[in-house]
Amino acid sequence: MKKLLSLALCLTMLLSMVIVSTAGAAEIKDFDTYEVTANEVETWCLQYSQAARDLNVLCNLVDGLLTNNAAGDLVPNAAKSYESEDGGKTWTFTLNDNMTWVDVNGEIKAEVTSEDWLTGLEWVLNYAKNDAANTSMPKQMIVGATEYYDYTKALAESDGPEAAQALTYKDKFAELVGISAPDAKTVVYTCIGQLPYFPSVATYNCLYPAPTAQIAEIGVEGYKSVLPETMWYSGPYTVTSFISGNEKILTKNPNYWNDAGVKRFDTVTIHMVESQDVAYQLFQTGELDHVTLSESTLKTISDNASHEFHNNLVEARPTKYSYVVHLNYDKKNEDGTDDINWNYAVANKNFRLSLLYGIDWTTRLARINSINPLSCENYIYTGNNLCFTSDGTDYTQLVRNELGIDYDREVYNRYDADKTAEYKAKAIEELTALGVNFPVEMVLWYKADNSTEYENDLVLQQAVSDTLGDDYVKIVLKSYITNPTTEVRNPRLFSIYFSGWGADFADPINFLGQEIWDDNAYFTTTYAHFDELDPENPAFTDVVNTVTEFTEMVNAADANTTDIDQRYADFAKAEAFFLNNALEIPCYYMIQWELTCVNNYSKVYSMYGMQAYRYVNWETNDQIYTTAEAAELAAK
Amino acid sequence: MVKYILKRLFQSLFTVLLVVTIVFLLLRLMPTDYYFTEDELMKLPQEVLNDRLQAAGLLDPPLVQLGRFYRDLFTKFDLGTSRRVQANQPVVKVIAGKFGISMQMGLIALAISIVLGVVIGVLQARFKDGVLDHIGTGYTVFVNAVPHLVTYSLVLAFGARVLGLPSMYSARKLPLSMYLPIFCLSIGSTAYYMLWTRRYMVDELNKDYIRLAKLKGLSTRKVMFRHVLKNAFVPLVQYLPYSILLTVGGSLLVERFFSVPGMGPLLTDSIGRYDTNLVQALVMLYATMGILGVFLGDLLMALVDPRISLTGKGDVR
Amino acid sequence: MAKNTQKKMPKPEHEKTVQELETPVPDLSVDYSTVDHEPKKERPMGREHLRSRDVMPEKQLFEFAEYKPQEAERTGYSNYSYWKSVWQNFLKKRSAVVMSLVFLALFLFTFIAPAISKYDVNSLRVDANLAFISPNGEYWFGTDNLGRDYWSQVWYATRASIILAVSVSFGQIILGVIIGLVWGYVRKLDRFFTELYNLVDNVPVIIYMTLIAMMLDKSMLTMGIAMILFNWLGTARNVRNLVLMYRDREYNLASRCLGTKLGRILFRNIFPYLISMIILRLALAIPGTIAYETTLTYLGLMDVSMPSLGILLRNSRNFFLDYPYILIFPAIIVSIITITFYLVGNAFSDACDPRNHL
Secondary structure, three states: OHHHHHHHHHHHHHHHHHHHHHOOOOOOOEEEEEEEHHHOOOOOOOOOOOOHHHHHHHOOOOOOOEEEOOOOOEEEOOEEEEEOOOOOOEEEEEEOOOOEEEOOOOOEEEEOOOHHHHHHHHHHHOHHHHOOOOOHHHHHHEOOHHHHHHHHHHHHHHHOHHHHHOOOOOOHHHHHOOEEOOOOOEEEEEEOOOOOOHHHHOOOHHHOOOOHHHHHHHHHHHHHOOOOOOOOEOOOEEEEEEEOOOEEEEEEOOOOOOOOOOOEOOEEEEEEEOOHHHHHHHHHOOOOOEEEOOHHHHHHHHHOOOOOOHHHOEEOOOOOEEEEEEEOOOOEOOOOOEOHHHHHHHOOHHHHHHHHHHOOOHHHHHOOOOOOHHHHEOOOOOOOOOOEOOOOOEHHHHHHHHHOOOOOOOOOOOOOHHHHHHHHHHHHHHHHHOOOOOOEEEEEEEEOOOHHHHHHHHHHHHHHHHHHOOOOEEEEEEEEOOOHHHHHHOOOOOOEEEEEEEEOOOOOHHHHOOOOOOOOOHHHHHHHOHHHOOOOOHHHHHHHHHHHHHHHHHHHHHHOOOOHHHHHHHHHHHHHHHHHOOOOEEEEEOOOEEEEOEOHHHOOOOOEOOOOOOOEOOOEOOOOOOHHHHHHHHHO | OHHHHHHHHHHHHHHHHHHHHHHHHHHHOOOHHHHOOHHHHHHOOHHHHHHHHHHOOOOOOHHHHHHHHHHHHHHHOOOOEOOOOOOOOEHHHHHHHHHHHHHHHHHHHHHHHHHHHHHHHHHHHHOOOOHHHHHHHHHHHHHHHOOHHHHHHHHHHHHHHOOOOOOOOOOOOHHHHHHHHHHHHHHHHHHHHHHHHHHHHHHHHOOHHHHHHHHOOOOHHHHHHHHHHHHHHHHHHHHHHHHHHHHHHOOHHHHHHOOOOOOHHHHHHHHHOOOHHHHHHHHHHHHHHHHHHHHHHHHHHHHHOOOOOOOOOOOOO | OHHHHHHHOOHHHHHHHHHHHHOOOOOOOOOHHHOOOOOOOOOOOHHHHHHHHHOOOHHHHOOOOOOOHHHHHHHHOOOOOHHHHHHHHHHHOHHHHHHHHHHHHHHHHHHHHHHHOOOOHHHOOOOHHHOOOOOOOOOOOOEOOOOOEHHHHHHHHHHHHHHHHHHHHHHHHHHHHHHHHHHHHOHHHHHHHHHHHHHHHOOOHHHHHHHHHHHOOOOHHHHHHHHHHHHOHHHHHHHHHHHHHHHOOHHHHHHHHOOOOHHHHHHHHHHHHHHHHHHHHHHHHHHHHHHHHHHHHHOOOOOOOOOOHHHHHHHHOOOOOOOOHHHHHHHHHHHHHHHHHHHHHHHHHHHHOHHHHO
């Protein structure tokens, strides 16, 4: 028995060695990637999904109107062209001719036509079909969307959900909602106002098509609970194997309409792994083609010059999230009373500026990127590469110009000891007059079981203590159990809160609109709570005026929908004003390090939407890229 | 006997339903925010969240929901659909897709550990205080002393790096990728069976009738197999059905570690994602299996050992 | 020893029984006309002999013994003391004695270690430049991923884990024994406790633990209490079965008939049979709790800010391939605790079994 076993083991080892040594061709045909188990796909119904974990796979299975390219530009996909003749109120998308729906085996089931987009939007807006998922953007942007949603909701409540589920795009939807299909290959959307950024929404799943013929066949419940083996595909891949919690195999769709236009892998296998560290072990044994490195692994490799991967470290491109420290202007104590000490302090501009310039983020950023910590630092609230002026300038460059900073990403550090001392002294003087006690306690919450987050907070605590001094401010760490919304945010128990915002569409309003004095401004109502301040109280007058002024600037800029360059310039002014008053503190982008066989600069790159994980046009190399090669590719 | 079995079955059904009811109501005590992901809470307005809860019938009073749950269960044998783990799939389907793999690996591991454990345990008892006995005891102590988390990490690192075995389960590398998880599964239970076989055997060996049998001149082998093993087996046999049925549940740690798509992580996942229907179904499954396992164990014991009468007093051992 | 006996048997009660015995003064006068005058005469055996007794006067058949308190005390006195025997038996197992000393030393050391440590666990400085320094003269156990001294953390965690484990184990055993005694002895409550047992036992404990963690918090105190509340089952069932076994033994029946109080029966007659089992369970519960805590930590049910061995082990999983010492130190300590309790528990439980005292 033992002999047999050892024989089997020997054979296995030999076999794996053979596999490793025979690999020779330059491009990878069968790509192996991974995802942590917590991010397993939860639904295969494209319209229903709201989470990146699903959409990262689904975006490969069905083609939306538009997509992004490796540079981050909007490019045609299912729509071969799009235009607006009235400055962005109505948008006309013209579809490709030869698109088909196929089943899991790649057999053609039906043609993709414009009515599939009507079916898709009807599904999203029908309360009884989609449980209100993905409704927020259509309701904000498309004429009649809100009315139709309310209509289906009322119908479901009065006549039962079956009545509302029986509706199709040909019924009430046609008369209420601003979408139409003049012919089989044209889709026309009518927006609430002039929305120049509307096409970027067309990369998002709320405007994706749904297979009309299949829904007619399997019914509403059937489409809601669709699975890889039953679903219809129109994208570059079909899912030929799905074992929940273990792996998914995406296979090239044999009848893909754009076969000539894109380069695809034969198969993409997504392995589900328990943690980042298991993924690294799999990478070492050659079972994966790329891995993002955890802090400790990165440190081990970079510190050890003779490590096998020492020369293979590659810096990834930033993710779409822009992380910000939100300040709470209406903090409560745990007994529900106002935390006056903090509220007075944070309402003071000098105090806020001392936080902005007085924290050396290097150590905290090293937790994300220990090799190049400062490259992650975020100085501007809106994400890079979100939108560009007519001459191709990144919007954030306009903000940088307004702020008067011109920096080298690798070395610039916002921390400024002189400014800190100056603002700190002023703040102490002004706040002491208001009766504020020092040190001011800043309450920061972490999830009780998340050691990474806890350690991050410890590092920040140390950084604050090192530069601002324990006698001035002090970070107090507290833990919540599972749900920050119920436990921390709704009762407003935090002073500062880390949060990342990834844009939904390509316009600064998607960032700045969250911070203005408005009931729909997400960050204001969730974190900042300017609206709760009493303008009569002298301690708050200044901050209330600042926010009011900022709101006016943003609204004025947003009103301009014709001259895009002017629009961006106005937004940049507003954003610079926002930052100069340190209403929030931008902190970092996610820029991690990885070991990879993929050219990161060939991947779809997008600061909004759901296209980033489309496995098309990827350049790969069966040898792991070296740091030097990756730098060359980045320079291109 | 038949009357007794029916009575026990009826009691078991009652217990299962009670368990499910309690868990059902406990879950409904939690704030409804738990039904949503952090992302949804962040981006969806409160009214939309409420709409979604209402559409799923989660805003009704808990007792109304409980009534609906039992109505669906008894009229349609419908346990509802999963909310998050595999959205909109019937929970029965979700479980059906997972328990096979857990059971398969669990049974193999159980078989290995029973064979190994009992054989080594018998040898240990036969040659008490010998070398093998010490090695065996050392192994048992080691397995219990080192936290499983550590043992599995070591097995994973060693198996993958030194032996080149696949470090995660894959349906395409079948026998090979099952070695490490099965190995991990059997480490602990082998120690368990070794420990108890040895213990029962030693207890039995010291009994008077065995001394008598030896004095009468019976060969050691005959004594061991005819008398000792047979009697020492009775308490082990009692837990056998329980162990077999519980392989359905899989192992949380092992399956997480090796990405086995089994039942183990499903329970914590479903609680973590607050997938109430799935939690209820799983609790029902576990409770049924647990109670049934004990019950079958009793029956089996009564079959194996004629001295044991089930209709006597005491239903809990 | 004699002092003890006196304390346990208060004088007044003792005297009272003597008086009671002496009140019906026996009539010792004999009617000589009925007495057999030929003691040496040969008499028929067997049945005949028995019949011959019929003619004997009753008073001659039963004689009252003369009551002498000193004599009574002499026969009642025994050199045997339960706990002394336990102790003597335990001391005979050298390995167990050594192991318990090892554990005591370990536990005491968790208090000494911070004192001799160069860093205070509550004011450790986070400094990435000092991360993952292997053990050396400055950092005896090296530093962790944040550059904090590992020595002070490990010992602090050890102390916290031992205290948690010991209190949880005692808690669950005490709860289990009380419930088990009531369950076994009070027939009316048997049904209730059996159902309660089935309810708790048949739901995976992880559900209860998760719900508690979600509803209350993840602090050590809450989780400790939760562990007590769900881990008494085994002990209670075991105690109950033993109680069922012993409660109807003849000597207990006799005790009850003589009107001995319930508490006295439970503690003098039944409890000694339980001690051995209880000690063994207690000893195994302590390492069990530490292992359980590790699992809970892995599942994210413990607050990470409070260092415990479970949390150190979980965190070390990410680094141990490159920095084995991060795993080794806590793992060794957990192993020592487990092995000591395993051996000591077995030895002590054998020593506690009165059947082994002869």
